[in-house]
Amino acid sequence: MTSALCRRSFFSTLTAQSRTALRSGSRPYSTGSPPKPPTGAAWGTFKKASAVLGISVVAGTLGAIYPPPPVSILFPRAAPAPPDPISPEGIAYSEDLEATFQKLPELVKLRSAPNADEWYEARPYQGYPEERRVNNLTAGALRGPGKLAVFPIIRARKDESESLVFVHLGRGLCGHDGIIHGGLLATLLDETLARTAIVNLPEKVGVTAKLSLNYRAPTMADQFVVIKTKLDEVKGRKAMVSGSIESLDGTVLVEASAMFVQPRYAKLLHSQQLRKAMGEQQNPDQPILLADGQDLNPHYKHR
Template identity: 70%
Template sequence: MLSAISRRALLSRRACSRPGIRNYSTPNPGPQRSTWGTLKTVSAAVGLSAVAATLGAIYPPPPISILFPRAAPGPPADPLSPESVAYTDELEKKLQSLPYLKELREREDSAEWYETRPYQNFPEERRVNNLTAGALRGPGKLALYPLLRVKKDESESMVFIHLGRGLCGHDGIVHGGLLATLLDETLARTAIINLPEKVGVTAQLSLNYRAPTMADQFVVIKTKIGEVKGRKAHVSGRVEALDGTLLVEANAMFVQPRYAKLLHSAQLRQAMGEPPAADEPVLLADGQDLNPHHKHR
């Protein structure tokens, strides 16, 4: 007779040999992942990370580019060096080939506008003591003279300006005070040219900064005359990127001083950029208004 232990062992072997009954005492390993598959997954992850890092460096998201701007070389030390002259010439070519500027020049109403370059004919002895025409002029700052497209009735203007890296407050972002200065000058031109003696000073200037203005780009400052009453002229303006993004809004009032006739208004007009001389004389009928769209008060 079999002992109790022998019978249990025999029953256990018979039970394991029956179909459909799994022996849990021996593990059944499933399909294992190959080493090659693991390497492919790791390589793909590394590759995607490298691509994302490269794209992020070239086209950083706005918050990243603001908080961690890329380092840039400083402007040339000598504005008259061959390097500086070549830099300025290249910028001028870019300005003249801007698609937006070309579009404006080809519009149906282009004959109603004229172009001028303020400070281009400004005497050197006066330029050296001027902020935007002298101290801030040069490569890396205001490398080019502004290009103005002005409506012939002097009601509107569009100013194309390049802002260099030397005009930043926070690295890569143009200083807000510099934008206020440029707006003050461009708004002043529109206001002053509509005042009786063509002379005026800033009485009020209010700004709303809508978005950071990045350096190393062309911007457009648009101005529009408002109410002109006696010695006061109101004007509004805005700074835009070339893609139309609103950067700064402004409103201002300029006042003609009582001693305006004693000032050198001819030199002021020369600095602002005078409109080209008319090819033909303007003949007015008795009582005809030369500027019917202007708000006379």
């Protein structure tokens, strides 16, 4: 009798404990701890991980569309060949580029600057005859869409002490895909520095005697650049000049210095056609481009 009463009391106690446990949300007779909802620190970690993942996806997408220079150098993207210069596509390409060229903010600013009347503007090779242009490197062989699609625009001081030459460099001028060939940049510097030197020589004729280059940064294709030149010194038949190629945001890409010498046969080379090739002032003192060893004016009195 006593044992029955004890068992009934024990089970009554267990039943009461079970009801209490159910009301409190705990699990009776469980040996493990109940799962806990995420704490504030855990939720913060989850949000940070989600944010990092989202940023990574966005950055990866933008990097694929607009790769930074190191990625472009290491993993260049292939580009289609430039259109034929005389095709409708090629003509439209050059016309659109010329319209963009004329509206460059840097060029517009120079044209409207307070000292704009101290400078003049010229387009080298624009008046060069076709029969001579076809066998010229920068005026003929490298001319066309995807290369040197438009004629350069020169802003030069009227005293010929310095100049700013704006040029567009197409993707067809690359060495490493997407990066302009260093030899092409040397050629452009040789020509633009020569112009500043030659117009300051006695007979307005000169040839390259020395050209030193310092490549500062890769020059990416499909962009406008400005070539800056400055006359440093003139000694008799020698002219020393310096200059640089810069992106429109002011990044120095190449630095250069050079010496040009007036050859002894300079008086044989006075030519109106060469003046047109280089781009001249309205009333220049017969500026000439580079000597090519040919007597282009047989009627000139040789001395």
